[in-house]
Amino acid sequence: MVVTAAAIPSCIVLAVSQGHSDLPMMAAILLSAFVGSITGFAFSAICGAFLFHLSDDPVRVVEVMIACSIANQISMTWSVRHTIRWRDLSRYLMGGGIGVAIGVWVLLHANRLVYTHGLGAFLVVWGLHMLCRRPLTLARRYRGVDVAAGVLGGITGGAAGFPSAPVLIWCGMQGWDRAHQRAIVQPFILIIQAVSPLAIALVRPHAGIHDGLGPDTLLFIPASLLGTTMGLALYHRMSDTQFARVVNMLLIVSGVSFLV
Numbered sequence: 001m002v003v004t005a006a007a008i009p010s011c012i013v014l015a016v017s018q019g020h021s022d023l024p025m026m027a028a029i030l031l032s033a034f035v036g037s038i039t040g041f042a043f044s045a046i047c048g049a050f051l052f053h054l055s056d057d058p059v060r061v062v063e064v065m066i067a068c069s070i071a072n073q074i075s076m077t078w079s080v081r082h083t084i085r086w087r088d089l090s091r092y093l094m095g096g097g098i099g100v101a102i103g104v105w106v107l108l109h110a111n112r113l114v115y116t117h118g119l120g121a122f123l124v125v126w127g128l129h130m131l132c133r134r135p136l137t138l139a140r141r142y143r144g145v146d147v148a149a150g151v152l153g154g155i156t157g158g159a160a161g162f163p164s165a166p167v168l169i170w171c172g173m174q175g176w177d178r179a180h181q182r183a184i185v186q187p188f189i190l191i192i193q194a195v196s197p198l199a200i201a202l203v204r205p206h207a208g209i210h211d212g213l214g215p216d217t218l219l220f221i222p223a224s225l226l227g228t229t230m231g232l233a234l235y236h237r238m239s240d241t242q243f244a245r246v247v248n249m250l251l252i253v254s255g256v257s258f259l260v
Contacts, residue, residue, distance in 0.1 A: 024054050025064070026223045033072055033227030038235050039247050040076055040182050041164035041189060043069050043224075045254040063217045066197070068224035073190040075228050076182075083183040091143060092150035092167055092184060096192050099154020104199045106159040116160055116258045123165060123255030127248040135244055137175035145170060154192060158199060160258070163192040165251065178235075178243040 028050035036043030044065050051061045077084075106115060130136070149170035157163025167188050171181040238246070 022220075025051060026220060028054060029064070029068055029220050030223045030227040033068065033224045034231040034234075035250070037072060037076060037228040037231030038238070039243065039250055040186050041168060042250040042254050043072055044161060045250075045257040049257050049260075060217070064220050067217050068220055070190070070193060071221045072224055072228045073186065073193060075225055076232065077186045077190045079232055080179070080183050080186050083179055084187055085183060088146070089184055089187060091146040092153070092188050093191060095147035095150025095152075096154035096157070096163070096188060097195070099151040099156075100158040100192060100195050100199050101154075102151075103155040103158020103160075104196065104203060106155065107200070108203065110159075119156060119160060119162070119165075120255040120258030123251045124259070125255075126169065127250075127252035127255065130248045131245065131252075135175075136173055138173050141174065150188070153188060157189075157192040158196045161193075161196070162254065162258075163196075164189050165254070168247065168251075172244065172247065177240050178238070 029047060032043050032047035032050065035046055047065055047068070048061070051064065055061050149166045152166035153163040156165060164185055168181065168185050171184055235243070
């Protein structure tokens with residue numbers, strides 16, 4: 001955290017010296033990373049709601065969110081590295097690999113508004129439902145559903161850049177504590193986020209971001225990592241009940257972001 005915080009002034013100086021109006025974007029990224037890192041997801045949903053209003057260049061906004069999101073996920077996955085259960089995670093990743101291929105096809109061929117609005121409506125309804133009732137916990141473990149949840153996560157990751165919801169919901173239904181949930185969800189998100197752009201590039205080599213990740217994009221990463229560090233500090237102070245409530249609230253926020 002000390003190294004990240006020390007990098008912030010240099011980024012601000014760079015942004016000002018280049019004449020960019022990037023300080024509001026940095027503040028939005030820091031806030032989004034802080035909120036998203038409390039549960040380990042929803043950074044892009046929250047950040048996009050800010051950045052698309054702060055910048056008139058949608059390509060640059062996507063570049064910034066991709067760079068910061070991957071940096072955040074690497075940081076958060078590293079923080080849970082000792083609790084990752086690779087045997088359990090492998091079932092989700094097996095399904096995720098299948099789902100990404102389907103999701104990329106949906107992204108390139110389906111009506112985006114139809115599936116993003118459908119996903120958004122589901123997340124809002126599910127989040128509200130879970131906030132208004134006692135946590136739903138299954139009595140038995142269904143390992144085949146682990147693969148199915150991974151497939152759904154791969155589809156939503158490839159089609160909408162949001163791989164976390166199906167896996168997060170399924171992990172929560174198994175009654176796991178927040179550490180066990182993040183040990184599955186965090187590396188799953190990171191790997192699917194890394195695989196999805198590669199899958200798109202294989203199908204459509206010229207569909208990616210045209211300018212790459214230049215210095216103007218990378219200078220936002222320290223602000224994002226600082227927000228992530230602050231969010232993780234708050235996460236460690238939360239109870240499992242508080243964590244579940246925040247998860248459901250951020251599912252609602254994410255759903256709304258797909259609807260507007």
